[in-house]
Amino acid sequence: MPVKVLAFAGSPRRFGNSETLLDWTLAAMAQEPDVVIEKVPLTEANINPCRGCNACEKLNKCVQRDGMDILHDKIIQADCIVLSSPIFCMGLCSQVKALVDRAQVFRSRKYVLKLPVVPPERKGKRLGVFLATAGQDWPHVFDAAVPSVKCFYHVIDIKDADIRYLMINKVDEKGAIEHHPTAKSDAEKLGRDVILELKKRLGEGQAS
Amino acid sequence: MTITVLGISGSPRRHGNTETLLDSFLEGAKDAGASVEKVVLKDLNYTPCRGCNACHKTGDCIVKDDAPVLYEKMFASDIVAVASPIYSMGITAQLKGFIDRAQYLWARKFILRTLDFPEDYIRKHKGVFISTAGQGLSHVFDSAFPAVTALFHDIGFDYVLNIVANNMDKYNGIKNHPTALKEAYEKGQQIVRELENSTKNA
Numbered sequence: 001m002p003v004k005v006l007a008f009a010g011s012p013r014r015f016g017n018s019e020t021l022l023d024w025t026l027a028a029m030a031q032e033p034d035v036v037i038e039k040v041p042l043t044e045a046n047i048n049p050c051r052g053c054n055a056c057e058k059l060n061k062c063v064q065r066d067g068m069d070i071l072h073d074k075i076i077q078a079d080c081i082v083l084s085s086p087i088f089c090m091g092l093c094s095q096v097k098a099l100v101d102r103a104q105v106f107r108s109r110k111y112v113l114k115l116p117v118v119p120p121e122r123k124g125k126r127l128g129v130f131l132a133t134a135g136q137d138w139p140h141v142f143d144a145a146v147p148s149v150k151c152f153y154h155v156i157d158i159k160d161a162d163i164r165y166l167m168i169n170k171v172d173e174k175g176a177i178e179h180h181p182t183a184k185s186d187a188e189k190l191g192r193d194v195i196l197e198l199k200k201r202l203g204e205g206q207a208s
Numbered sequence: 209m210t211i212t213v214l215g216i217s218g219s220p221r222r223h224g225n226t227e228t229l230l231d232s233f234l235e236g237a238k239d240a241g242a243s244v245e246k247v248v249l250k251d252l253n254y255t256p257c258r259g260c261n262a263c264h265k266t267g268d269c270i271v272k273d274d275a276p277v278l279y280e281k282m283f284a285s286d287i288v289a290v291a292s293p294i295y296s297m298g299i300t301a302q303l304k305g306f307i308d309r310a311q312y313l314w315a316r317k318f319i320l321r322t323l324d325f326p327e328d329y330i331r332k333h334k335g336v337f338i339s340t341a342g343q344g345l346s347h348v349f350d351s352a353f354p355a356v357t358a359l360f361h362d363i364g365f366d367y368v369l370n371i372v373a374n375n376m377d378k379y380n381g382i383k384n385h386p387t388a389l390k391e392a393y394e395k396g397q398q399i400v401r402e403l404e405n406s407t408k409n410a
Contacts, residue, residue: 049220052220052293053220053221089355090357091298091351092304093256093257093259093304094257095256097298097300098301100295100298101295144354145351
């Protein structure tokens with residue numbers, strides 16, 4: 001079985017710094033054998049924000065019919081979910097926050113309806129990757145984004161210890177990340193390491 | 209001069225816990241003599257920031273919708289209270305979408321240098337954040353504050369107060385909370401009176 005990677009390019013700006021970081025990571029993943037990658041730019045994904053209606057607590061599905069209908073299933077099926085976002089105003093850009101908030105349906109499934117999000121045998125065999133870029137050079141510029149990212153992964157059954165992070169500050173103008181001393185090599189190493197780790201974990205599952 | 213207070217409700221749900229807490233704050237402000245207005249983001253027509261950075265050159269947003277109009281309304285207010293429930297450890301995507309649109313003001317301040325708020329101006333403009341969370345975690349609001357700080361920086365407001373109530377799931381709603389609504393009302397009165405006194409003395 002190939003390793004399935006679902007990657008969200010979260011920035012409203014196509015081919016900017018956070019998407020470049022994502023592309024480097026995905027290119028390294030694609031170098032490994034038996035990897036299937038799907039990249040979803042949120043600019044084309046048609047994801048409305050959560051309406052806070054809480055209907056998912058009863059229905060086990062969202063009342064909104066939009067791009068999440070397809071992505072919901074893909075999120076469950078993927079072995080690795082990569083999320084990339086620029087930092088806007090000290091947080092995730094609102095497009096990514098909309099995706100995170102729409103994961104409420106998984107939270108309802110898990111904590112209100114007490115139903116599994118992924119089958120038990122897949123637990124611990126999924127990894128999350130969060131990639132971010134920020135124009136500001138403050139080291140704490142990512143701090144407020146991370147808790148929301150953890151929420152997102154938590155409700156889709158990827159625990160904190162299974163989230164990998166690569167967050168690059170001080171890259172503002174389009175293309176600035178190309179000049180960063182380590183971003184590209186770090187992204188490539190991360191991509192490779194994540195696939196190797198997943199193969200190890202998935203292999204263990206098959207052996208038993 | 210009558211103090212003007214603008215409340216911005218960032219919840220997608222009408223008349224829920226956060227908006228009720230905001231209403232209580234605005235009621236207090238009104239009873240202290242302020243002129244009060246509430247804007248509900250979900251009724252406005254605006255799109256999130258596109259990150260195109262055109263405003264870095266012009267100082268204006270190329271997207272013409274209700275967002276810049278609301279920023280003008282904020283500039284015309286003495287006190288702005290921004291309200292959002294906590295979704296996934298942060299403000300709602302709806303409020304974040306609005307805050308991200310302040311980029312043109314940031315550009316005016318830091319790139320074009322056409323906008324500057326003197327200390328004295330900032331002191332006379334007060335920013336308040338109002339929030340509720342289902343979770344009981346004491347740190348549940350922490351990741352919301354930086355975006356709100358960024359917003360008030362961009363509009364030259366002195367961000368002085370958080371009115372927050374967690375554990376809504378346990379209380380089964382703000383109306384059952386022992387103190388939150390009363391506190392919000394009192395803080396609404398207090399901030400108006402304090403601003404009135406400080407401008408009188410100035």
